[in-house]
Amino acid sequence: MPPDSLSTRALVSRSWFLVLAWIGITAALFGVGQFVVHTRAITDFDRHVTIWVIDRRTPALDSTMRAITWIGSWIAVAVAGAVVLVLTFAKRLAIAALILFAVAWAGEYSAVNLVKHAVGRPRPPKELWLVTAHGASFPSGHAANATLICTAVTVAAFLFSRRRPVRAATVTLACLVSVAVAFSRVELGVHWTTDVVGGGLLTLVWLAVVAGTFGTSVALAVPGTGGDESGRNGPPTDPTAVVR
Numbered sequence: 001m002p003p004d005s006l007s008t009r010a011l012v013s014r015s016w017f018l019v020l021a022w023i024g025i026t027a028a029l030f031g032v033g034q035f036v037v038h039t040r041a042i043t044d045f046d047r048h049v050t051i052w053v054i055d056r057r058t059p060a061l062d063s064t065m066r067a068i069t070w071i072g073s074w075i076a077v078a079v080a081g082a083v084v085l086v087l088t089f090a091k092r093l094a095i096a097a098l099i100l101f102a103v104a105w106a107g108e109y110s111a112v113n114l115v116k117h118a119v120g121r122p123r124p125p126k127e128l129w130l131v132t133a134h135g136a137s138f139p140s141g142h143a144a145n146a147t148l149i150c151t152a153v154t155v156a157a158f159l160f161s162r163r164r165p166v167r168a169a170t171v172t173l174a175c176l177v178s179v180a181v182a183f184s185r186v187e188l189g190v191h192w193t194t195d196v197v198g199g200g201l202l203t204l205v206w207l208a209v210v211a212g213t214f215g216t217s218v219a220l221a222v223p224g225t226g227g228d229e230s231g232r233n234g235p236p237t238d239p240t241a242v243v244r
Contacts, residue, residue, distance in 0.1 A: 021209045026111045033119035046192035069184040072142030096218040128189030143199035146181035150174035159221040
């Protein structure tokens with residue numbers, strides 16, 4: 001069977017596994033949230049970090065964090081999804097890439113919001129807020145979204161370029177941006193530190209499960225779109241070199 005196709009039976013079984021994995025991850029995150037909320041040492045740690053960060057606010061830092069935090073918004077996710085859609089219609093990405101992006105986002109979004117409602121952790125005091133925020137505090141949706149977007153960009157870099165400097169730079173930038181968005185939520189006064197850690201880890205674990213379940217079985221890039229060593233787009237000399 002070709003590596004970019006799955007039988008109906010295999011597709012159904014893997015889909016069920018993904019559903020069960022999502023339930024397990026969401027339940028585990030709920031347990032972590034309950035532990036965080038009811039552990040005095042952790043809540044004290046969160047308060048001390050928030051106070052330390054807010055005491056070091058400057059107008060320039062506040063403006064920068066307001067701009068960076070946008071990367072974790074639902075608008076940024078929508079933009080990323082639109083880019084994936086355009087690349088799919090342009091036959092640069094396989095339809096599987098669009099489907100997996102939608103599955104990854106849906107799992108992350110639903111888990112974050114379900115746990116938010118279930119845990120119900122209060123956000124930092126409103127007098128600390130520099131931006132508007134909605135809903136409960138744990139986990140951070142912005143941190144989760146930023147991790148999803150940065151991972152998608154990293155995957156795209158590996159799909160479209162085989163140049164190591166490009167890949168290394170993308171991975172480094174993606175990590176820095178994810179951390180910056182997480183920090184912005186604390187600096188802007190709308191999340192505790194463990195909120196952003198929880199949101200980021202949730203997404204990383206979920207994406208790892210999605211990739212492990214389907215990523216090695218389907219082709220994400222249309223054959224012939226992978227970059228060669230010189231950086232030109234063209235068919236790789238080895239058909240197996242198309243990143244899957």
